[in-house]
Amino acid sequence: MKKIITITYLIFLLSIGGYQVKAAEKTDLLKIDWSFKGLFGKFDRGSLQRGYQVYSEVCAGCHSMKYLSYRNLSEKGGPEFSFEQAKAIAASFEVTDGPNADGEMFARAGKLSDKFIMPYENERAAQAANGGAYPPDMSVLAKARSGGADYLYSILLGYEAPPSGTILDEGVYYNKYMYGNNIKMAKPLEDGLVEYSDGTTASEEQMAKDVVTFLMWAAEPHLESRHQMGFKVIVYLIILTILVYFSMKKIWSRIESEV
Amino acid sequence: MSDHDYQPTSKLGKWFNDRLPLLTLSNHLSEYPTPKNLNYWWTFGGILTFCLIAQIVTGIALAMHYIADSDLAFASVEHIMRDVNYGWLIRYVHANGASMFFLAVYIHIFRALYYGSYKSPREVIWIIGMIIYLLMMMTAFMGYVLPWGQMSFWGATVITNLFSAVPFVGEGIVSWLWGGFAVDNPTLTRFYALHYLLPFLILGLVVLHIWALHVPGNNNPIGIDIKKPSKDTVPFHPYIVIKDGFALLMFIIVFAFFVFYSPNILGHADNYIEANPMVTPAHIVPEWYLLPFYAILRSVPDKLFGVIAMFASIFVLVILPWLDTSKIRSAVFRPLYRQFYWILFIDVLILGYMGAMPAEGLYLLVARVATAYYFIHFLIIMPILGRKEKTIPLPLSITEPIIGGSPDLANIIKKKSLN
């Protein structure tokens, strides 16, 4: 009986997993060994910090990240910039605040409690500036695309020359991993586009990896504590289950019957 | 019931119990004679009680932070995920809890189908159970709308549009459901109100479900009537409590794996995109637990009849106690039914799979055959089978299963308990 239960569970898990995998991998996505995958998966701090650099220098011109605050940059489980660094990053942005006593909005330096500033006033403005395509908000992007981190990584590195005979409209680019292969975002990364402050060589792959790691953290800021807590919870549950199992055996041994 | 003459030992207990017999109730619950041969499939009743309570408790916690407003709902969910203390944990338990709830309820239903638990004298338990199941689907559907992602919005649009199939008043019903000309803020706020209300109706029905169970007592894997209490029964506490507890812990381990290691695998990526009434996602699928019904809906080419077929698929379950003409409850003693049971099981799995696939070509054909078979099973096979089937002789009691010199029976029962 127990076997059957376990087997049913396994079938269930596998079928769900299989379905999900199938849906995700229409074209084989590029795969790399993300440090945040697995039971003990953690973010690579250096990668997160570099990823933030890529985001702020390359992506932030068009893509908002409206659910993140500057304080998140120094929080545990994230890029873990020091408190002072995060404060300096926040202060480097100009935030509109107000209204003041005269009823007017005013600009001030950003504070830790501020949300990431938006590149455009609103979605319409973003569309108008980008040929009608809204550059999606990146706060939860890594969870909002099936394939997740692998998908984003593949898109960033999936630009190639269109197959001969393909005619692309103006402002449309060819990307091997994009649904329908047409993407309105120009190829964002080039070797050496940013200069990493920690001396890492800014190859295209490196930047893609870093920024995707950063996006994964942005989408799932509590991933590390989730993994840590999960491990403790499951170890605890197994211990309790074993204890209860033997208690059950004891109790049922009072009557002559199988459990 | 055998415990009506229960008397509390303490004076205070007696005084209180004479005024409100809570102690009698708790004595009844702990002494409740339960067949001792119940297998692990019977533990899902307790597991479901846990699921309901877990959903209500986490749901109330989420309701303290969630904002039911089409401009703020998505952001408030992100606020829960990012800023609220343990908000991510509570939300992931709630979201995956819905799936675990349905997993458990499907096992519970298929157990009842296998062992004939819906038959006399337990029809009322079964019907209450079906109402609970229907309410669960409504609650889950409305809960899925609340995060106000793309799947929320378009799922709500598609499901509410089902009612437009009703002749003459369909359009009126749909705009009444929406409170507008499309799914919008009024729809969200009313879904929120109902999503909060329905679980408490379910809770009330669960009490009735258990009450109705305690009148005839549990069915059991052999499916025969047993004397209560007797050598064939054990008191609910501690025997069944500890066994249910053990099974529950196994269940929670699986639950925990989902929550901590693949919290989004049962959901859909598109629901992390905020609702946009101007763009429909490429592929709309309901949550996995509604897929078989979705397949039935789509396999009928007519809008109205598709909707009717979908509701009929639940209704045939409600009237099942009268469709099944067999006097024998347990499939253990019904060799033919046992085979049809597994065919039905596979049929439902196929329907579920087809519900997730695009409704075209071969998929559609298979879905149609599976839909037809689903109804054939309940409307044709079940009534005929009960009359024609040659069943295996029943034992007289659980403790003495071998009676009348049927040597095969011992083996069959042995096999069952190994399963």
Next chain:
Amino acid sequence: MSDKKPKRREFLFTASYAVGAVGVAAVIWPLIDQMNPDASVKALASTEVDVSSVKPGNTITVLWRGKPVFIRRRTQDEITEAKLVKMEDLKHPEKDEDRAKNPEWLVMLGICTHLGCVPLNDKGDYDGWFCPCHGSHYDTSGRIRKGPAPTNMEVPKYEFVNANTIKIG
């Protein structure tokens, strides 16, 4: 049954109960803690106020942690009046120097210590504040002089970041 058996059984049950109880407690904590101030609220725990435009004799009210804070630039008369009050006349004796480090500026929570109403500026018998709810009178140092309030208005933790900016909290 041997002598050891009942002991082991007892231990097993006690252990199961104990471990189970720990688990229940661990489950309850997140459900309680979710009601505590969240990360976004805590991030607003301090606020900086530009006071360059406040003239002597004027009070501005700013919101800090969801509560009003009075920032008053006191006139010389008010400061003198506050300093002259004898300690024995006070219900809640506090020196003005302790309440206003820089005597020109009085920073305090604008909440009556009676039942939490917001007192009115420049009102009452002591030239300070007057709470309209139940008639508490505060002096120019925000100290309770008459009425039901038990203590002086609370001075929050604050500092001058520079001559024109006060950081509260």
